[in-house]
Amino acid sequence: MSFVVKRRLALLPTDRSLSGALGLARGVDVLGLREAKKDRTRFQLLEAALDLIARQGFEQTTLNEIADAVQVSPRTLLRYFPTKEDVIVSWVDEGMAVLREGLEARPPGESRPEALLAAARDMLAAYQARGGFFLVIERAIATSDTVAARKQQMMEVLARDVSAILAEREDGQAQHGEARSSLIRDVHVGTVFAIIRASIRSWVGTNGGRPLPDLFDEAACAVRFVET
Amino acid sequence: MSFVVKRRLALLPTDRSLSGALGLARGVDVLGLREAKKDRTRFQLLEAALDLIARQGFEQTTLNEIADAVQVSPRTLLRYFPTKEDVIVSWVDEGMAVLREGLEARPPGESRPEALLAAARDMLAAYQARGGFFLVIERAIATSDTVAARKQQMMEVLARDVSAILAEREDGQAQHGEARSSLIRDVHVGTVFAIIRASIRSWVGTNGGRPLPDLFDEAACAVRFVET
């Protein structure tokens, strides 16, 4: 029996689908009752987790508490999210994943720095467009080192994907050894992610006082990419 | 009862002190019997962990196995290292921590990029000087996402410290708002860490084929720091 008072965060109307919450298109017209319920549960779990974590911190909040708040068994919670950290972090991951598509959609003629910066900026614009959604999530992440580590890890995976996309996009232009060109590519990608991270940190630190894309532009001025 | 055959990795003679293993000066002339024993146990735990992980992977290797191999109780293992991941990762942390001192030792007149790059290069030179030591560790880290995440976290903490050192080093020169200057500082620090990570990855990927400082120099050419 749980006596936790459920305080709605009102991030979004709960009758809205999960896909809608992220502002992501999911090829769906009408979700079946089943899928709608799943979407709703998934989002409720996020809400409960954010609420509890905001009050108690991440490590002090147990799986049981989160599950109880949504009246779901802990076993079920772990079927929705592979780990406790993922309850929070997977949303950021979904948000950032648009970087992949964005990058692939850039015109082929564009230089690597142009494409990278443009795609990253677009992603952060979408990030910003979700209102306080990601701001709340980022704040929750910032309260725990282990969650922050997990987010970093996901961004690392994303960085590899981005690097791979660039490699394919630019094949045939390799004028140096493979090792050297991938080294430099990794530096470029890593630098863009450094800009992204710094922007987000500043954004969170000032409670979203300034638009994220603006911060990104400002941050991007701090470095210049040297092309081979 | 454990039947694990103890295979020496022969990274270092075991009669050498832990401090020596890292090539770090620790204000010590003669370690007491107690401390010497602790150093030896700590290093044996690393050896056992590296050995087991190389064969079975990180998650498949339990605390019990590692502890058994050194004939120590699991409880004691966790007194030496706060978590299982730290058995491996804490060494990298100690190795990287020289970046702090190195940065503080840079001449005050130096520009931020100069100081950052020089300190980072020195750190990697020390890294390289330890021979295969860090190479083995990095390889073990690369086999598991959770360990990699933990390493990221430690580097994140280090990055904050570095940023703080820079902030203090440059106070009085602030000509923009505090928020803006810390944003740009974070980008600079993050970029240096991107260079470091890319170098290490390339180093590990080629099994240490080329000297780490050389890779660093090459990687550093890929970006240029814009001051103020």
Added chain:
DNA sequence: CGACAAATGACATAGTCTGCCAGCTTATCT
């Protein structure tokens, strides 16, 4: 409605990590 598939909950289990206490070893002082 009835058959089928999916989702859920209720165990059981492994493994990580912490607190606690008793027993032993090392260091220190007389």
Added chain:
DNA sequence: AGATAAGCTGGCAGACTATGTCATTTGTCG
């Protein structure tokens, strides 16, 4: 050297995360 204090170790109990399994419930479709 001997006694006392301090530190180290091992074993035990307990909380929590995470995974596998199986019976039950719920949604879907003919």
